[in-house]
Amino acid sequence: MRILIIGDGKVGSTLIERLSKEDHDIVVIDTNPKVIENAVNSCDVMGVVGNGASYTILKEAEADKADIIIAATNSDELNILACLVAKKIGAKHTIARVRSPEYSKQLQFLKYELGLSMVINPEYETAAEIYRILRFPSAIKLDVFCKGKVEMAEVQIGENSILDNTKLIDLYDKIKVKVIIGAIQRGEEVFIPKGNFVIKNNDIIHITASHKDLSEFLKALGIYKDRLKNIMIIGGGKIAYYLANMLSETNMNVTIVEIDEKRCVELSEALPKARIVYGNGTDQMLLAEEGIYDADAVIPLMGIDEENIILSLYANKHNVPKTITKINNSSLVELLGTLNTGSVVSPRKVTADRIVRYARALQNSEGSMVNTLYRIVNNKAEALEFLITDDTLPVLHIPLKNLKFKQNILVACIIRNNKLIYPAGMDTIEVGDNVIVISPAEQYIKEFQDIME
Amino acid sequence: MNFKMIFHILGKVLYITAILMLLPLIVAFIYGEKDTYIGFVVPILVLLSAGIPLEIFKPKNTLIFAKEGLTSVALAWIVTSLIGALPFYISRYIPSFLDSVFETVSGFTTTGASILTDVEMMPYSLLFWRSFTHWIGGMGVLVFILAVIPKTDMSMMHLLRAEAPGPVIGKLVAKMRLSARILYGIYVLLTVILIIFLVAGKMPFFDSVVTSFATAGTGGFGIKNNSIAFYDSAYIDIVLSIFMILFGVNFNIYYLMLLKNFKRAFKNDELRWYLGIIIISVVAVAINIYSIYPNIMESLRHSFFQVSSIITTTGFSTADFDQWPMFSKTAILLLMVIGSSAGSTGGGMKVSRIVILFKSVRNSIKSMANPRSVSSINLSGEIIDSKTEKGVLNYFALYMLIAVTSVVILSFDQYDGITNISAVLACLNNVGPGLRAAGPLGNYSGFSSVSKIILILNMLIGRLEIYPVIVLFSPLTWKRR
Numbered sequence: 001m002r003i004l005i006i007g008d009g010k011v012g013s014t015l016i017e018r019l020s021k022e023d024h025d026i027v028v029i030d031t032n033p034k035v036i037e038n039a040v041n042s043c044d045v046m047g048v049v050g051n052g053a054s055y056t057i058l059k060e061a062e063a064d065k066a067d068i069i070i071a072a073t074n075s076d077e078l079n080i081l082a083c084l085v086a087k088k089i090g091a092k093h094t095i096a097r098v099r100s101p102e103y104s105k106q107l108q109f110l111k112y113e114l115g116l117s118m119v120i121n122p123e124y125e126t127a128a129e130i131y132r133i134l135r136f137p138s139a140i141k142l143d144v145f146c147k148g149k150v151e152m153a154e155v156q157i158g159e160n161s162i163l164d165n166t167k168l169i170d171l172y173d174k175i176k177v178k179v180i181i182g183a184i185q186r187g188e189e190v191f192i193p194k195g196n197f198v199i200k201n202n203d204i205i206h207i208t209a210s211h212k213d214l215s216e217f218l219k220a221l222g223i224y225k226d227r228l229k230n231i232m233i234i235g236g237g238k239i240a241y242y243l244a245n246m247l248s249e250t251n252m253n254v255t256i257v258e259i260d261e262k263r264c265v266e267l268s269e270a271l272p273k274a275r276i277v278y279g280n281g282t283d284q285m286l287l288a289e290e291g292i293y294d295a296d297a298v299i300p301l302m303g304i305d306e307e308n309i310i311l312s313l314y315a316n317k318h319n320v321p322k323t324i325t326k327i328n329n330s331s332l333v334e335l336l337g338t339l340n341t342g343s344v345v346s347p348r349k350v351t352a353d354r355i356v357r358y359a360r361a362l363q364n365s366e367g368s369m370v371n372t373l374y375r376i377v378n379n380k381a382e383a384l385e386f387l388i389t390d391d392t393l394p395v396l397h398i399p400l401k402n403l404k405f406k407q408n409i410l411v412a413c414i415i416r417n418n419k420l421i422y423p424a425g426m427d428t429i430e431v432g433d434n435v436i437v438i439s440p441a442e443q444y445i446k447e448f449q450d451i452m453e
Numbered sequence: 454m455n456f457k458m459i460f461h462i463l464g465k466v467l468y469i470t471a472i473l474m475l476l477p478l479i480v481a482f483i484y485g486e487k488d489t490y491i492g493f494v495v496p497i498l499v500l501l502s503a504g505i506p507l508e509i510f511k512p513k514n515t516l517i518f519a520k521e522g523l524t525s526v527a528l529a530w531i532v533t534s535l536i537g538a539l540p541f542y543i544s545r546y547i548p549s550f551l552d553s554v555f556e557t558v559s560g561f562t563t564t565g566a567s568i569l570t571d572v573e574m575m576p577y578s579l580l581f582w583r584s585f586t587h588w589i590g591g592m593g594v595l596v597f598i599l600a601v602i603p604k605t606d607m608s609m610m611h612l613l614r615a616e617a618p619g620p621v622i623g624k625l626v627a628k629m630r631l632s633a634r635i636l637y638g639i640y641v642l643l644t645v646i647l648i649i650f651l652v653a654g655k656m657p658f659f660d661s662v663v664t665s666f667a668t669a670g671t672g673g674f675g676i677k678n679n680s681i682a683f684y685d686s687a688y689i690d691i692v693l694s695i696f697m698i699l700f701g702v703n704f705n706i707y708y709l710m711l712l713k714n715f716k717r718a719f720k721n722d723e724l725r726w727y728l729g730i731i732i733i734s735v736v737a738v739a740i741n742i743y744s745i746y747p748n749i750m751e752s753l754r755h756s757f758f759q760v761s762s763i764i765t766t767t768g769f770s771t772a773d774f775d776q777w778p779m780f781s782k783t784a785i786l787l788l789m790v791i792g793s794s795a796g797s798t799g800g801g802m803k804v805s806r807i808v809i810l811f812k813s814v815r816n817s818i819k820s821m822a823n824p825r826s827v828s829s830i831n832l833s834g835e836i837i838d839s840k841t842e843k844g845v846l847n848y849f850a851l852y853m854l855i856a857v858t859s860v861v862i863l864s865f866d867q868y869d870g871i872t873n874i875s876a877v878l879a880c881l882n883n884v885g886p887g888l889r890a891a892g893p894l895g896n897y898s899g900f901s902s903v904s905k906i907i908l909i910l911n912m913l914i915g916r917l918e919i920y921p922v923i924v925l926f927s928p929l930t931w932k933r934r
Contacts, residue, residue, distance in 0.1 A: 285516075
């Protein structure tokens with residue numbers, strides 16, 4: 001596919017990196033020649049220097065032949081304009097990053113009246129991700145499939161777990177709750193396990209199950225965390241605003257600590273239910289006074305990654321049950337692996353995930369559709385949800401044990417008529433099924449048939 | 454909430470109160486009042502047995518913040534009042550426990566409102582304790598603790614802010630403990646000077662001491678049924694009038710004088726307003742009551758005494774001002790509300806708040822007429838920031854709300870409106886005597902239990918300047934966040 005990326009910033013560069021590996025023809029437009037040079041040197045892409053909303057530049061970048069235009073500059077207006085121009089020139093699909101809360105309220109208008117295929121708001125998406133984790137605090141990360149019917153939770157099983165030295169095939173006998181373990185991270189290694197895989201202490205496991213089964217499984221393991229009541233958000237930026245807005249519908253108490261007085265006033269006007277505290281969020285005395293030791297969750301959302309990390313470590317030291325750290329720089333996320341910071345969210349990864357998922361879905365042949373796609377275990381594996389629509393697929397009606405899958409591919413879940421099937425050897429795949437597949441990231445599964453040898 | 458620390462502070466307050474209670478016990482020994490021994494010994498034992506364990510077990514986390522400061526101060530005052538009531542109750546001189554509590558709260562809050570119909574039948578030790586509570590309450594138990602405890606690693610500023618009167622709290626010197634010591638030093642010195650003056654005026658020694666205590670705390674418990682009128686001495690009247698006014702002045706000013714910084718001391722706007730209000734009131738009332746008294750000197754003497762007694766919220770009386778003309782009575786009610794200076798031992802709204810209030814109102818009128826004008830409030834050459842200004846306005850609103858609510862609850866009682874309003878104002882402003890049934894010659898024994906509880910709360914709210922008590926009873930404080 002031909003993909004045109006306008007703006008090589010945080011989200012743009014992540015997208016270039018991810019999409020260029022997937023064998024797309026990528027053209028990058030940015031006003032900064034240095035950034036373009038860098039992109040061309042590091043990835044197999046073409047670069048155009050100039051304003052992405054200008055007709056001549058878009059023509060030069062051959063926007064008329066592009067399948068997808070992704071406008072991710074730091075200006076909302078420019079992104080929308082670039083998409084409109086590209087659309088008129090003849091681009092098939094347009095994706096604009098729009099982050100201002102004012103524009104976000106008119107998403108429907110942007111999509112249907114202006115013909116944008118997708119409008120993505122990194123801060124909103126990040127807030128939504130944090131919200132999901134808060135709703136199920138036992139998990140480090142929680143992804144949902146098939147409109148929430150299936151969830152995949154990333155959980156650290158900790159020291160002295162009853163799962164230590166358990167083979168996956170013996171899991172049901174031991175716990176008496178049906179779940180599928182889709183991926184396991186042990187130190188730097190990632191496994192997509194088979195039945196004879198043996199779990200060890202401190203493994204990070206990715207569990208696929210319904211919400212109810214997941215809760216019961218974690219209760220049986222003794223790592224289930226109760227619902228959170230007092231949420232402390234440090235840093236009152238856009239993510240904090242969206243998140244507090246989502247939480248105001250629940251009965252959680254939200255405290256936001258913000259260093260800018262003017263912003264505090266704005267927040268207190270926009271969020272009447274939240275408690276807004278004016279002060280420096282890295283001041284230990286202030287945090288103590290505002291009750292960090294009594295908080296159930298601490299969410300540092302400040303602008304500087306390092307401060308967020310330190311704050312999370314501090315909260316963990318004081319036994320705050322849940323911390324969710326926002327980190328922009330993805331290389332820091334890998335470094336964090338060795339430190340116990342709890343959950344980590346990265347706005348650019350969340351955004352890139354959404355866009356890549358969209359691109360992947362466009363690519364499928366008619367037979368199967370990628371409904372959902374998540375990058376898991378530090379981008380080392382993918383979890384994909386397919387909707388099977390073609391009744392001529394060769395895999396249909398054959399028991400799974402007779403199918404030859406590629407190395408390290410796991411069929412984690414089948415949803416048929418709203419019922420969840422944890423697949424065993426005798427199960428089959430039928431038309432209309434939603435199938436969740438876990439694969440190593442380097443496989444780039446595009447359509448369902450790709451999972452077969 | 455750091456409950457352990459709140460209880461630790463409470464422990465300190467309890468055992469210090471026990472030590473202070475030894476003084477009236479000594480008085481009881483001196484006068485051989487055997488029937489009151491037990492009344493003091495029991496509360497002392499209660500205080501020590503509760504206070505010492507709490508004091509010894511020091512929590513690891515000594516961090517306290519505004520919330521803990523406000524609640525521990527309010528709790529400390531309520532607990533000491535309840536235990537301080539025991540001597541009256543156990544010795545059976547005040548048979549009802551509620552009345553004993555009323556009397557003690559009235560003492561500690563320096564109100565001076567009494568439920569006793571005949572003070573003169575009380576034994577010396579109880580009279581001493583009654584007036585001594587004024588003296589302790591005047592400057593504050595916690596400030597006293599700050600002054601005497603060896604070393605503080607606690608953030609005591611929150612405690613001081615909660616207990617000390619006035620809209621803005623200034624430390625005298627960098628060290629909290631030293632500031633508290635200087636305050637108490639000035640306090641003790643002035644009290645001793647007053648005792649000497651009174652003894653020189655041929656007042657009996659015991660009377661001089663307890664009257665000085667009541668004056669220093671601006672409390673106003675008399676030990677005679679007709680208060681200071683009993684001595685019928687122009688000298689005593691004038692000495693007391695002057696000292697009442699002195700105790701109604703911000704103690705920081707005395708510290709400035711001690712440092713020989715007279716210029717800054719007298720540049721204080723609050724002091725000027727305070728003295729100005731007194732002079733105008735004295736003259737106006739003296740003219741108003743001229744017809745009652747034989748000569749102008751006599752009416753000036755009574756006017757001076759009464760005005761000083763009321764504006765400093767002491768509540769001594771040399772004359773039954775309930776018999777005075779309506780204007781004088783109205784002036785007295787107004788003076789009650791105004792009260793003394795911030796940082797003094799007196800009660801009321803405080804002159805500085807009134808000044809800020811007036812300037813704020815003036816500014817708002819100004820900006821109505823000239824919408825583009827920008828104005829600020831200036832007090833003693835310093836700009837009052839809008840946060841303090843808003844705080845004062847809110848304080849006034851809260852104050853009125855409490856006063857009105859109390860009057861409404863009191864209206865279920867047997868008394869007329871003037872009695873109720875004056876009783877609420879007298880208690881809320883820590884004055885003591887009101888008008889009519891609650892007047893200088895009357896007392897509060899006739900009120901129902903509900904009314905007494907409301908008046909007790911009013912006294913505490915008035916002395917602690919509303920917020921600690923409200924915060925203590927607010928569910929928001931206790932909610933874990």
